Amino acid sequence: xxxxxxxxxxxxxxxxxxxxxxxxxxxxxxxxxxxxxxxxxxxxxxxxxxxxxxxxxxxxxxxxxxxxxxxxxxxxxxxxxxxxxxxxxxxxxxxxxxxxxxxxxxxxxxxxxxxxxxxxxxxxxxxxxxxxxxxxxxxxxxxxxxxxxxxxxxxxxxxxxxxxxxxxxxxxxxxxxxxxxxxxxxxxxxxxxxxxxxxxxxxxxxxxxxxxxxxxxxxxxxxxxxxxxxxxxxxxxxxxxxxxxxxxxxxxxxxxxxxxxxxxxxxxxxxxxxxxxxxxxxxxxxxxxxxxxxxxxxxxxxxxxxxxxxxxxxxxxxxxxxxxxxxxxxxxxxxxxxxxxxxxxxx
Amino acid sequence: xxxxxxxxxxxxxxxxxxxxxxxxxxxxxxxxxxxxxxxxxxxxxxxxxxxxxxxxxxxxxxxxxxxxxxxxxxxxxxxxxxxxxxxxxxxxxxxxxxxxxxxxxxxxxxxxxxxxxxxxxxxxxxxxxxxxxxxxxxxxxxxxxxxxxxxxxxxxxxxxxxxxxxxxxxxxxxxxxxxxxxxxxxxxxxxxxxxxxxxxxxxxxxxxxxxxxxxxxxxxxxxxxxxxxxxxxxxxxxxxxxxxxxxxxxxxxxxxxxxxxxxxxxxxxxxxxxxxxxxxxxxxxxxxxxxxxxxxxxxxxxxxxxxxxxxxxxxxxxxxxxxxxxxxxxxxxxxxxxxxxxxxxxx
DNA sequence: CTGAAAGCGCTTACAG
DNA sequence: CTGAAAGCGCTTACAG
Numbered sequence: 001x002x003x004x005x006x007x008x009x010x011x012x013x014x015x016x017x018x019x020x021x022x023x024x025x026x027x028x029x030x031x032x033x034x035x036x037x038x039x040x041x042x043x044x045x046x047x048x049x050x051x052x053x054x055x056x057x058x059x060x061x062x063x064x065x066x067x068x069x070x071x072x073x074x075x076x077x078x079x080x081x082x083x084x085x086x087x088x089x090x091x092x093x094x095x096x097x098x099x100x101x102x103x104x105x106x107x108x109x110x111x112x113x114x115x116x117x118x119x120x121x122x123x124x125x126x127x128x129x130x131x132x133x134x135x136x137x138x139x140x141x142x143x144x145x146x147x148x149x150x151x152x153x154x155x156x157x158x159x160x161x162x163x164x165x166x167x168x169x170x171x172x173x174x175x176x177x178x179x180x181x182x183x184x185x186x187x188x189x190x191x192x193x194x195x196x197x198x199x200x201x202x203x204x205x206x207x208x209x210x211x212x213x214x215x216x217x218x219x220x221x222x223x224x225x226x227x228x229x230x231x232x233x234x235x236x237x238x239x240x241x242x243x244x245x246x247x248x249x250x251x252x253x254x255x256x257x258x259x260x261x262x263x264x265x266x267x268x269x270x271x272x273x274x275x276x277x278x279x280x281x282x283x284x285x286x287x288x289x290x291x292x293x294x295x296x297x298x299x300x301x302x303x304x305x306x307x308x309x310x311x312x313x314x315x316x317x318x319x320x321x322x323x324x325x326x327x328x329x330x331x332x333x334x335x336x337x338x339x340x341x342x343x344x345x346x347x
Numbered sequence: 348x349x350x351x352x353x354x355x356x357x358x359x360x361x362x363x364x365x366x367x368x369x370x371x372x373x374x375x376x377x378x379x380x381x382x383x384x385x386x387x388x389x390x391x392x393x394x395x396x397x398x399x400x401x402x403x404x405x406x407x408x409x410x411x412x413x414x415x416x417x418x419x420x421x422x423x424x425x426x427x428x429x430x431x432x433x434x435x436x437x438x439x440x441x442x443x444x445x446x447x448x449x450x451x452x453x454x455x456x457x458x459x460x461x462x463x464x465x466x467x468x469x470x471x472x473x474x475x476x477x478x479x480x481x482x483x484x485x486x487x488x489x490x491x492x493x494x495x496x497x498x499x500x501x502x503x504x505x506x507x508x509x510x511x512x513x514x515x516x517x518x519x520x521x522x523x524x525x526x527x528x529x530x531x532x533x534x535x536x537x538x539x540x541x542x543x544x545x546x547x548x549x550x551x552x553x554x555x556x557x558x559x560x561x562x563x564x565x566x567x568x569x570x571x572x573x574x575x576x577x578x579x580x581x582x583x584x585x586x587x588x589x590x591x592x593x594x595x596x597x598x599x600x601x602x603x604x605x606x607x608x609x610x611x612x613x614x615x616x617x618x619x620x621x622x623x624x625x626x627x628x629x630x631x632x633x634x635x636x637x638x639x640x641x642x643x644x645x646x647x648x649x650x651x652x653x654x655x656x657x658x659x660x661x662x663x664x665x666x667x668x669x670x671x672x673x674x675x676x677x678x679x680x681x682x683x684x685x686x687x688x689x690x691x692x693x694x
Numbered sequence: 695c696t697g698a699a700a701g702c703g704c705t706t707a708c709a710g
Numbered sequence: 711c712t713g714a715a716a717g718c719g720c721t722t723a724c725a726g
Contacts, residue, residue, distance in 0.1 A: 053719035072424040114398040255628040283630040400703035
């Protein structure tokens with residue numbers, strides 16, 4: 001099925017070692033004439049170098065591994081896109097291994113090591129607190145992650161989630177809101193805690209309180225967010241502003257509010273995080289904090305490639321997020337006629 | 348960084364060939380005692396077999412390639428998920444190579460061949476009509492595709508797009524609609540032509556016409572669909588039923604209708620295709636034809652694995668689609684009080 | 695400018 | 711039950 005270097009060498013009338021050199025582009029090893037002969041022979045018989053053999057002798061496979069959580073997550077898939085692009089641009093292939101819920105991540109790492117990937121890019125927020133991942137990674141395999149990895153030691157390329165929460169709070173505050181609620185991701189996650197702290201702290205600074213009863217935990221899913229929003233609505237529907245931890249959940253939350261006859265933003269404003277492609281097309285178009293997934297994926301891949309080459313890399317890089325104002329937020333109805341204008345003007 | 352078979356053999360006091368055999372689970376090659384020693388030695392020194400070396404001698408890398416178009420597409424990412432799962436369950440790693448717009452797909456195929464993947468799963472609807480893909484694939488590499496590949500010869504695992512269009516038409520007809528419009532994907536695509544023909548033909552059978560002026564072509568994107576729907580609305584807003592070629596575009600179309608003050612389904616019904624996770628959470632929850640992406644991906648991977656083993660495989664398998672009725676369709680307002688009830692009853 | 699040797703880490707017959 | 715040989719397809723010094 002595949003022809004070898006020996007075949008092209010035979011056809012060109014040189015030794016296979018010489019053929020290897022010219023095919024690898026080593027300059028000045030042969031005369032232009034033989035060079036041409038070799039190249040032509042390779043092309044004629046359809047020579048495709050064997051990366052396995054090359055990797056074996058070079059002790060590296062020109063491959064990076066991507067260890068991923070959930071390929072279908074719209075945010076995570078953007079990381080993959082950017083990472084593949086970046087790796088490919090530097091001649092690396094990407095080996096993708098998904099870690100299913102409940103599966104030991106050490107198995108995934110082992111699989112990558114068997115294939116002698118040069119390094120691993122970790123895109124697995126759900127494994128943040130799993131000590132097995134960090135243990136499997138540290139030492140044996142150069143790795144960089146776009147989320148926290150338990151136990152440390154793995155360079156992180158991500159965004160400042162605390163700031164994201166602060167930005168959301170800031171926006172809502174500036175509109176004059178005073179009664180807040182939030183639908184968060186799973187409490188165990190760093191992202192969630194950071195976003196939540198950023199949000200809550202900013203409210204506190206402004207002298208506002210976020211009642212614990214108005215903090216509803218969800219699990220990143222549409223269904224979970226829908227249920228969480230319903231709980232909020234039944235607990236205490238007086239809130240006028242809602243911070244949701246990502247756009248997908250915001251879709252579920254929007255649906256819940258609609259079901260309860262609450263209009264957005266008239267009855268309730270919503271800010272979320274991510275800024276997925278569909279955010280501007282929702283009803284209403286969503287105000288959200290933009291998270292630069294593709295840039296992050298690209299940076300992470302670059303850092304990994306540096307690490308693989310043994311170059312020094314930063315232990316963490318944070319890319320900035322920023323607010324994108326659309327139609328899901330406005331001044332609260334009651335306050336917009338009294339307290340707010342002044343407060344607004346004083347900012 | 349990695350220890351070799353020789354290292355574990357030395358530690359266990361056997362030859363490395365013997366170690367190889369027991370580590371590969373060959374039964375009855377050694378006594379239980381030495382077997383235990385070898386296994387323990389391997390574990391103690393952290394032996395990780397070298398898949399490169401193994402692949403070199405076995406002439407196959409236990410790897411399948413996934414050639415993909417757009418990783419971030421919510422439909423395509425489901426194919427990846429299922430394919431990875433299926434391949435992994437059979438011990439195969441997945442090498443993913445994205446083909447960027449404008450890039451020669453032959454390069455992607457070549458890259459897979461260099462890495463000696465056992466076969467390729469093609470998930471690249473945008474390359475349907477590109478003759479270079481089929482040419483690069485045919486012959487050298489076992490492959491199966493979830494979309495048509497120009498020139499034939501590649502087993503196809505997909506769904507019946509014609510039937511999908513028919514199902515949509517059938518549903519709209521049964522509700523009593525008589526004025527139809529459609530927002531399609533790019534006309535060049537097979538899926539698009541099949542869905543369109545299925546839709547239009549069913550309408551014709553029912554004695555209805557689909558005016559060419561009410562066929563708006565879009566490009567699968569939110570923005571494109573939004574623009575297409577706007578064109579329709581400006582051309583001839585009298586239609587009461589709209590068939591949209593996928594859910595993502597339906598989000599854009601919904602947004603356009605909303606902008607024009609047309610309510611769904613009161614003023615206009617919408618059916619689309621795919622049944623993505625968010626379909627039930629849109630405003631209104633979307634009636635759509637369910638396409639079994641994950642099952643398709645799984646089947647496709649299975650067929651590929653068979654092909655790799657040299658077993659016989661079907662040249663095409665089609666998985667059925669089915670309608671999921673939600674709130675974006677209803678009887679048209681005018682007709683619901685006159686012609687329709689009778690017609691409805693007669694179906 | 696070209697060739698021959700050694701070796702990467704394995705597996706698979708083949709001997710004993 | 712265990713070992714030694716041959717070879718997979720390359721690259722990288724080293725000679726000439």
